[in-house]
Amino acid sequence: MTTATATPTATEAATTAAADSPTVEILGPDGWLPVCTLDRLSPGRGVAALLPDGTQAALFTDRAGRAYAIGNRDPFTGAQVLSRGLTGTATGRPYVASPLLKQRFDLANGECLDDPSVSVPTYSVRTRGGA
Amino acid sequence: MAAAASPTSARTDRPTIVLIGHGMVGQRFLEALAERGVTETSRVVVLCEEPRPAYDRVQLTSYFSGRSAEELSLVERDFMDRHGIELHLGDPAETIDRAARTVTARSGLTVGYDTLVLATGSYPFVPPVPGKDSTGCFVYRTIEDLLAIEEYAKNVTTGAVVGGGLLGLEAAGALTGLGLRTHVVEFAPRLMPVQVDDGGGAALRRTIEDMGVTVHTGVGGKEITAGEDGAVTGMELSDGSRLDTDMVIFSAGVRPRDQLARDCGLEVGERGGIVVDATCRTPGDTAVYAIGECALACDGRVYGLVAPGYEMADTAAAAIAEQDTDGFTGADTSTKLKLLGVDVASFGDAHGASEGALDVVYCDSRAGVYKKLVVGADGTLLGGVLVGDAEAYGMLRPLTGSVPPVSPEQLVLPAGAGAPVALGPSALPDDAVICNCHNVTKGTIRGAVTEHSCTTVPEVKKCTKAGTGCGSCVKALTSLVNDELEASGVIVDKGLCGCFPHTRAELYEVVRTLRLASYEELLASHGRPEARDGDGCEICKPAVGSIIASLAPSVGADGYILDGEQAALQDTNDHFLANLQRNGSYSVVPRIPGGEITPEKLIVIGEVARDFGLYTKITGGQRIDLFGARVDQLPLIWSRLVDAGFESGHAYGKALRTVKSCVGQTWCRYGVQDSVRMAIQLELRYRGLRSPHKLKSAVSGCARECAEARGKDFGVIATSNGWNLYVGGNGGADPRHADLLAQDLSHAELIRLIDRFLMFYIRTADRLERTSAWLERIDGGLDHVRDVVVHDSLGLCDELEALMAAHVHHYRDEWAETLNDPERLARFVSFVNAPEAPDPSVRFTPERDQIKPDLTLLAGPTLPVRTLESVRPLEGTSAR
Structure with missing residues (x-):
């Protein structure tokens, strides 16, 4: 843990909002981190999560209910904004388009669809529990 | 200007070319000289009679529909300076001394020449009828003529045009546009006797009479009668009848202006026109050329059309540059034009004068359509006349002289009435001329795609000049370019994106008619x-989100855009x-x-900005932008703003942004209407209206236009009689002055018209297409939009108004809704x-007593930011 502002209380507050919905967890440097309940995610729209080391992840679901997490930082501008982009599908690959300059990133492997030499980190995601 | 310094313009070392006349052909000649580099090696002096540089005389009548003199100009702002050309406006040449090789102008300026080019054009012929000089008699040739007609027409109710030819009908159109009862008097038995035959003339007459113009054919004006004050009261006709009219416009043809040439002993034709050879040079003096309507070409004809004039200008410029030229030995006088909204075209042997010529005629009097083709005994297409529907002109004219691939009757039948396959420009031979104005062949256009890698119509236009003259070939050009792109494997897909094969306008219709308010259902x-x-x-998510939001009340969707599925589309x-x-x-x-704000509200904005540490800047739209808010601060900021009576400004949306205003009649000594009140009313009416792109507007309280309304999507300018409405303006990278849609509107008329205009735009525009680009793109342009929203030609207006009424009724402030x-x-x-x-x-550092983003926090392995252009199509291009 470094300078993370994510206190356990804040995390619990967010994750216990709806007890009957499964919890989404991201695999961070220190193991699985509960982030929010699945019902906080809506298909096509992302949310940002603060990881214990101070880095940020962008979390998405698609229409089939699959969850994805990639780095929140847009490598073209340095801004932490990828969670606020619009998602889509290109030749079967789920992606998010940066809201700043619109480059697209593959949600599954982090690759930039418009410039294969660029990529963002990806995180493993799982859902646990729920009614 | 050189004239001011000395009455005799100095000779220089460089050879001097003097051009007399700066009309359309004169300007084209100057451009042709510049293209050939002649302006660098020679001094070029232009003497121009009119007080303004060359303008588009062909479009003269559009001056009455709001096109300004500046917009009619054909001369790029810095053209003369860039090429070092000395242009003397309002200073006509008066004498030519061929022995001394000098020209003397009215001001006394004398210029020596090595080469002299006459482009003096023509003058309107006024028949020698008694009373022709009475007050209220006009000709129709220059912007000054138009200004005089406009002024005189203000105080009268009836006008008569002598001459039912091309210009006469233009003049009649102008008079009806000015609100006068209009008569046309033509001596020949039909209208446009030169271009069309009896059948075409009859179709034209019916349609024009339906517009309220009274047509008299087979009669001439015998005498103009005037009252005691010398003003026109009427006209006695050759059949003994009398016409009451307050003004008369003579438009009975033009004559070459060759007086200067006559005076200096140059040879002129029996019926006028300066005699020239195939290089446009006068046979009697190798230093003198004549081009355009003042010249009698070597085929013994005087050409009154602009395309042959341009060809002569090119020929003369090439000869002066000592370059090879095919010479000018005659030209095609085919024409296609829109007269009073009626398409009229004639080409080739329109009157069937060739031996053994046969006619194929299609006539639908009900629809005002008349089409005739003239064919030879062997099936060769010789010419034709089209009235009321000249769609086929672009394809038929290039086929002239060949045997068409389908039978002639199939070429005149309307689509769907037996014509098996529409015959497109793909059927034309490669040497067929597609653009008559610039003499561009089909082969050249294909080459632009295959060899010069052009992939869009604008690129091909730039590369070949095709379609940049009168524009009548643009349709054929577009179809050719698309064919060629397809043939070379480029798929021309008009679909919105990779998800939908439809255009935005088509998706709008799907959502509207099927009441499909769900993106997922629409995609499925x-x-x-x-x-x-x-x-x-x-690409398609926000576009569909916007369509659903525009139509929300009418298709059963919630106007609030952030609930349910709609939230994921934004x-x-x-x-x-x-x-x-x-x-x-x-x-x-x-x-x-409207940019109007009370001190109390201004203080609240200041307090909010101070308390949240926001960077504050005044926008171009008379509002205040507060920068540097984090997502979690937005509700806190807005709860204070909403409490103080503010609501969302939709600066974030493709929606109405702001309606600027000047201070108007209330305070300004020049104002003639209350522009602030109008701006506020418009802004409150259209706030929250989602559209294909952002919408900006402004209201000016007088013609001084301080609110810059003509740079807006819809702009309103006050007149002493009401309001003028301008549409399709834009600032930014591609500025465009808005066009006048309607004038002197009452309050209620103005609002009704804007309602219709905006809803028609929302219905038919492409994604991210501003009104300016939309107006330029759609078939028929401004005229079509006016037909639809003013004259209700599609019967849509009730629906458009109802949609807007629903929008106004259902508007709610998005921020208040969110906070609740x-x-x-x-x-x-x-x-x-x-x-x-x-x-x-998200951190900030100080700058000039405010904040700015601290970008060092974002640093790290940041990639160089490139423009999107290199990665993705630019915003605004819908192709993918």
Whole structure:
């Protein structure tokens, strides 16, 4: 843990909002981190999560209910904004388009669809529990 | 100017070319000289009689529909300076001394020449009838003539045009446009006797009479009668009848202006026109050329059309540059034009004068359509006349002289009435001329695609000049370019994106008629097969979201854009109801209708900005932009703004932004209407209206136009009689002055017209297509839009008004709605797992007593930011 502002209380507050919905967890440097309940995610729209080391992840679901997490930082501008982009599908690959300059990133492997030499980190995601 | 320094313009070392006349052909000649580099090696002096540089005389009548003198100009602003050309306006040449090789102008200026070019044009022929000089008699040739007619027409009710030819009908159109009862008197038995035959003339007459113009054929004016004050009272006709009229416009043909040439002993034709050879040079003096309507070409004809004039200008310029030229030995006098809204075209041997010529005629008097083709005994197409529907002209004219691939009757039948396959320009031979104005062949256009890698019509236009003259060939050009692109493997897909094969306008119709207010359903039912199971894309989602929002009350959707599925369709700006800035922070713009704000509200904005540490800047739209808010601060900022009576300014949306205003009649000594009140009313009426792109507007209280309304999507300018409405203006990278849609409107008329205009735009525009680009793109342009929204030609107006009424009725402030609902507020956190934590990457440093983004925090392995152009198509291009 470094300078993370994510206190356990804040995390619990967010994750216990709806007890009957499964919890989404991201695999961070220190193991699985509960982030929010699945019902906080809506298909096509992302949310940002603060990881214990101070880095940020962008979390998405698609229409089939699959969850994805990639780095929140847009490598073209340095801004932490990828969670606020619009998602889509290109030749079967789920992606998010940066809201700043619109480059697209593959949600599954982090690759930039418009410039294969660029990529963002990806995180493993799982859902646990729920009614 | 050189004239001011000395009455005799000095000779220089360089040879001097003097051009007399700066009309359309004169300007083309100067351009042709510049293209050949002659302006660098020679001194060029131009003597021009009119007080303004060359303008588009062909479009003269459009001056009455709002085109300004500047817009009619054919001369690029710095053209003369760039090429070092000395232009003397309002100083006509008066004498030519061929022995001394000098020209003397009215001001006394004398210029020596090595080469002299006469482009003096023609003058309107006024028949020698008694009374022709009475007050209220005019000709129709220059902008000054138009200004005089416009002024005189203000105080009279009836006008008569002598001459039912091309210009006469233009003049009649202008008079009806000025609100006068209009008569046309033509001596020949039909209208446009030179271009069309009896059948075409009859069709034309019916349509024109339906517009309220009274047509008299087979009679001439015998005498103009005047009252005691010398003003016109009427006209005695050759059949003994009398016509009461307050003014007369003579438009009975033109004559070459060859007096200067006569005076200096140059040879002129029996019926006028300066005799020239195939290089446009006078046979009697090798230093003198004549081009355009003043010249008698070597085929013994005087050409009164602009295309042959341009050809002569090119020929003369090439000869002066000592370059090879094919010479000018005659020209095609085919024409296509729109007279009083009626398409008229004639080409080739329109009158069937050739031996053995046969006619194929299609005539539908009900629809005012007349089409005749003249064919030879062997099936060769010789010419034709088209009235009321000249769609086929672009394809028929290039086929002239060959045997068409389908039978002639199939060429005149309307689509769907037996014509088996529409015959497109693909059927033309490669040497067929597609653009008559610039003499561009089909082969050249194909070459632009295959050899010069042009992939769009604008690129081909730039590369070949095709379609940049009168524009009548643009349709054929577009179809050729698309054919060629397809043939070379480029798929021309007009679909919105990879998910939908439809254009935005088509999707709008689908949503509207099927009341399909769900993106997912729309994708499943209308998406491309390969995209139906996918997640869509960032192009169609906001576009469909915008269509649903525009139509919300009418298709049963919620106008609030952030609930349910609609929330997932919105760009980040709409999603957070604020504008994303480069460091991930947002800016906030409260609505300030018409730019009017009380001191109390101004203080609240100041206090909010101070308390949240926001960077504050006045916008170009008379509002205040507050920068540097984090997502989690937006609801706090807005709760204070809403409490003080502010509402969303929609600066984040493709929606109405702002209606600027000048201070208007209330305070300004020049104002003639209350522009502020009108601006506020318009802004409150259209606030929140989602559209294909952002919408800007302004209202000026007088013709001084301080609010810059003509740079807006819809702009309103006050007159002493009401309001003028301008549409399709734009600032930015591609500025465009708005066009006059209608004038002297009452309050209610103005609002009704804007309602219709906006809803028609929303219905038919492409994604991210501003009104300016839309107006230029759609078939028929401004005239078509006017037909639809003013004259209700499509019967749509009731529906358009009802849609707008529903929008106005259902409007709610998005920010107030959001603040009232805890669930809606839940999204306004930086982190889903730490709702109270601010985003540590959004930081600021001081600059000029305010803040600016601290970009060092964003540094790290940041990639050089490139323009999107290199990665993706630019915003605004719908092709993918």
